[in-house]
Amino acid sequence: MPAKKATSRQPARELLFGNLWEYDPAPESAPAFIDAKYNLFINGKWTTPKSRKHFDSISPRNEEKLSEIAHAGLSDVDAAYQAASKAFTSWSKLPPADRGKYLFRIARLLQDRAREFAVAETLDGGKPIKESRDFDVPMAAAHFFYHAGWADKLPYLAPGRRVEPLGVVGQVIPWNFPLLMLAWKIAPALAAGNTVVLKPAETTSITALKFASILQEADLPPGVVNIVTGARETGAAVVTHPLAAKIAFTGSTAVGKWIQHTLAGSGKKLTLELGGKAANIIFDDAPLDQAVEGIINGIFFNQGHVCCAGSRLLVQESIAETVLAKLKVRLKSLRTGDPMDKNTDVGAINSKPQLDKIRALVQSGIDDGAEIHQAPWSLPNKGFYFAPTLFSGVTMSQRIAQEEIFGPVLSILTFRTPEEAVEKANNTPYGLSAGIWTDKGSRILKMATELKAGVVWANTYNKFDPTSPFGGFKESGFGREGGKQGLLDYTTLA
Numbered sequence: 001m002p003a004k005k006a007t008s009r010q011p012a013r014e015l016l017f018g019n020l021w022e023y024d025p026a027p028e029s030a031p032a033f034i035d036a037k038y039n040l041f042i043n044g045k046w047t048t049p050k051s052r053k054h055f056d057s058i059s060p061r062n063e064e065k066l067s068e069i070a071h072a073g074l075s076d077v078d079a080a081y082q083a084a085s086k087a088f089t090s091w092s093k094l095p096p097a098d099r100g101k102y103l104f105r106i107a108r109l110l111q112d113r114a115r116e117f118a119v120a121e122t123l124d125g126g127k128p129i130k131e132s133r134d135f136d137v138p139m140a141a142a143h144f145f146y147h148a149g150w151a152d153k154l155p156y157l158a159p160g161r162r163v164e165p166l167g168v169v170g171q172v173i174p175w176n177f178p179l180l181m182l183a184w185k186i187a188p189a190l191a192a193g194n195t196v197v198l199k200p201a202e203t204t205s206i207t208a209l210k211f212a213s214i215l216q217e218a219d220l221p222p223g224v225v226n227i228v229t230g231a232r233e234t235g236a237a238v239v240t241h242p243l244a245a246k247i248a249f250t251g252s253t254a255v256g257k258w259i260q261h262t263l264a265g266s267g268k269k270l271t272l273e274l275g276g277k278a279a280n281i282i283f284d285d286a287p288l289d290q291a292v293e294g295i296i297n298g299i300f301f302n303q304g305h306v307c308c309a310g311s312r313l314l315v316q317e318s319i320a321e322t323v324l325a326k327l328k329v330r331l332k333s334l335r336t337g338d339p340m341d342k343n344t345d346v347g348a349i350n351s352k353p354q355l356d357k358i359r360a361l362v363q364s365g366i367d368d369g370a371e372i373h374q375a376p377w378s379l380p381n382k383g384f385y386f387a388p389t390l391f392s393g394v395t396m397s398q399r400i401a402q403e404e405i406f407g408p409v410l411s412i413l414t415f416r417t418p419e420e421a422v423e424k425a426n427n428t429p430y431g432l433s434a435g436i437w438t439d440k441g442s443r444i445l446k447m448a449t450e451l452k453a454g455v456v457w458a459n460t461y462n463k464f465d466p467t468s469p470f471g472g473f474k475e476s477g478f479g480r481e482g483g484k485q486g487l488l489d490y491t492t493l494a
């Protein structure tokens, strides 16, 4: 069926909600490097969950089953903490340079097996293979390399103080960057001398479990890293376990608030990396073609499943029409579809519930009177897909300007003065990131101090580096990951 154009305010329903084209990616069985069934990784060994329960992990690319994942209950989580606690005694006393060697070895093994990790990440999570290959896996390895270098230099984190590990750290991660979030959490924890119990998200556990096999190859002592899988109850068991000295959580603001509330008064250290609704601010003196690329990358990278996504475009009124026209042209060239195709720009939405959430918020934008723009692309009819979407004529009170959509949907607002841009950018409960596009260095410096955002990019967007601390203000959480600040959050100073 030929694709229809989204020219009116109310586009054809099929265009909004999928399945225009009779394209059916050939169903494939999972590759040999994804096991048919995964148990829990506790004390260096694969362990059957006490309940003997597993759940299916499907690929959002085509809804095919990839593997069965173990469901960890309270006693399994307890076994993981007991193992981590026992391992802490010797791991924390290991000569720091030796800890560094383990991290270095892990980084090298990740590089050696980069291809299989990239494919597993794309099949399990739905992100384009070019992103898994060129971003997620190399960046995960880079975090282990970076922290390998820190392991024997911890005294330089706080000269004159004794830098000590915390003990066992419980870590819970989301589904948008499964391997990378694991690296952000495990690498600094181990470099500082802690041991770990980590729970990946239930829709994307496979690369964390494959990572366990890297730990075995690296001969990491048993119990130093334990990986337990499951959903919300398993996560709750990880964060409330009495042996946890610190909880590091990345996920939604709602769950982050529950964790903060639950742990209040427990004495556990807590870092929270939560949601965002970042403003990407474009001034009329910006290099427009570069800015347009920055806007596209800022919102469509990883299907917009990015906590720091530039999901609100604030564009100066005098250039708003020009920028919208350029964005509409660029939208047409974005390839949306099978994430295993190396030319795909926007892959599959991670899960059916996430797709439903995106659809509901997009519908609210239409109902609230914003103008929707989508390119006439056809979407695969199996799997979870959503067409890249722009909304113009958005006002601050609309849900699409306030709530985190966590999908390939950009809300476009305008401003006249830098003051108005700052006010609109800060007018959200979140405070994770922002972008500024302008020719004036002085404006960048001034605005960077006024924006309530943990990360501010200037004339670029979504640039990450292990040396650079990442984290938020307000309802985006607290604590940092990456850089010296991130490592300090895994230590105590005596």
Ligand code: NAD
Residues within 6 Å of the ligand: 172, 173, 174, 175, 176, 177, 199, 200, 201, 202, 230, 231, 232, 233, 234, 235, 236, 237, 239, 250, 251, 252, 253, 255, 256, 258, 259, 272, 273, 274, 275, 276, 306, 307, 308, 404, 406, 432, 472, 476, 477
């Ligand atoms: P989520 O909060 O639903 O789940 C995150 C993780 O927490 C999953 O592993 C889940 O199983 C677990 N979990 C759920 N309920 C729990 C509970 N009561 N106790 C303990 N663990 C629990 O979030 P999500 O939908 O997986 O991830 C998307 C969210 O994560 C978005 O809001 C996004 O902005 C945020 N995120 C933030 C960052 C950041 O660095 N700030 C990075 C990535 C994602």
